[in-house]
């Protein structure tokens with residue numbers, strides 16, 4: 401679920417209320433897990449209020465590469481990895497999973513499902 405159609409003018413509102421581009425989702429889902437944002441070039445996803453993302457937006461270098469995900473499953477399925485800054489736990493999980501996967505491939509062993517392929 402990618403919200404690339406989100407126009408630049410609504411971006412600030414999306415950050416504050418996290419309702420765009422899916423305003424019909426129940427509020428509960430918006431607060432507990434939120435809608436995730438991602439960067440199309442770096443393939444990193446994170447929270448909409450991520451400090452790193454906000455800084456990049458302030459510099460004007462982020463918005464045009466921005467995509468939105470309904471949830472983490474959608475982000476992972478699209479090949480994105482968690483942001484180290486705003487999702488450190490997820491990022492650590494992702495890193496150790498990837499390390500295991502790389503080792504297994506180097507040994508020529510069974511290809512683990514690591515979510516990075």
Ligand SMILES: [Zn+2]
Pocket residue numbers: 445446447450451452453483484485486487
């Ligand atoms: Zn982040």
